[in-house]
Amino acid sequence: MSDKNWNILQGDALTILQSFPNGTFDAVITDPPYASGGRTQSEKNRSTASKYSNMGNNAPPAFDGDAKDQRSWTRWCAEWLAEARRASKPGAPVCMFIDWRQLPAATDALQWAGWIWRGTAVWDKGNSRPQKGRFRQQSEYIVWGSNGDMPISRPVPCLPGVFKYGNPQKRIHLTEKPLQLMRDVVKITEAGGHILDPFAGSGTTILGAVLEGYEATGIELSETYAQIARDRIEQGLSEES
Ligand SMILES: C[S@@+](CC[C@H](N)C(=O)[O-])C[C@H]1O[C@@H](n2cnc3c(N)ncnc32)[C@H](O)[C@@H]1O
Numbered sequence: 001m002s003d004k005n006w007n008i009l010q011g012d013a014l015t016i017l018q019s020f021p022n023g024t025f026d027a028v029i030t031d032p033p034y035a036s037g038g039r040t041q042s043e044k045n046r047s048t049a050s051k052y053s054n055m056g057n058n059a060p061p062a063f064d065g066d067a068k069d070q071r072s073w074t075r076w077c078a079e080w081l082a083e084a085r086r087a088s089k090p091g092a093p094v095c096m097f098i099d100w101r102q103l104p105a106a107t108d109a110l111q112w113a114g115w116i117w118r119g120t121a122v123w124d125k126g127n128s129r130p131q132k133g134r135f136r137q138q139s140e141y142i143v144w145g146s147n148g149d150m151p152i153s154r155p156v157p158c159l160p161g162v163f164k165y166g167n168p169q170k171r172i173h174l175t176e177k178p179l180q181l182m183r184d185v186v187k188i189t190e191a192g193g194h195i196l197d198p199f200a201g202s203g204t205t206i207l208g209a210v211l212e213g214y215e216a217t218g219i220e221l222s223e224t225y226a227q228i229a230r231d232r233i234e235q236g237l238s239e240e241s
Helices: 013-017 070-086 103-112 179-188 204-211 223-240
Strands: 006-010 027-030 093-098 116-124 139-146 162-164 194-197 215-220
Touching: 006 204, 006 223, 013 070, 013 215, 027 070, 027 179, 027 204, 070 093, 070 103, 093 103, 093 179, 103 116, 103 139, 162 179, 179 204, 194 204, 204 215, 204 223, 215 223
Parallel strands: 006 215, 027 093, 027 194, 116 162, 194 215
Antiparallel strands: 093 139, 116 139
């Protein structure tokens, strides 16, 4: 972790996860590629820039790993979730963001990997497209659980089950989460713990964790986003101090 209490490692999550000793982390909090964004495989196969943005050439950079079909995505999630569990302490919480299409597969993968699935919290974005005769898809979900037993006596306060935050206005990542949302979610971790985000993107989880007094390690495949995350975290921390 060098002299800082955070780090962004650039590379493939599954490969880097295998390098961590057993029981390194106090929590895994992450937002993986959903491999969603369409009803058919050809819709899923589109670039993330066109699936998740209507900003054309001004969209943030596209990212990889978002075109797997249902079986492949579920298997891959079970693999990285199992490695993340091995690298976590007994009792560590896990939180995984997901949308409505992939919610059933996400809860399967989490349990195949050996985590205990304990619930699904809601991120209410509020501002999604209205659809005549249909419910709005205005929420994403946080599938959460633990690495074995999770005693009520843990020194962590009561946490909400619904988080209401609009999407960030000036996004630097196509699927960036609101910083305050991540500051709230990381609080499932015991104070001062070490949080892992294997899919760091622009570093929102890592910045939120450090701002809340945790240590944090992120992994990000894209060199571009790994650098964006480092710069963004440095800037966010200097603005706060
Ligand atoms: C949904 S985004 C995370 C966005 C992040 N929560 C934020 O607020 O910026 C998922 C990220 O995972 C990265 N990714 C995709 N495949 C990966 C892999 N195999 N290993 C590590 N990172 C990967 C993508 O480049 C993308 O930035």
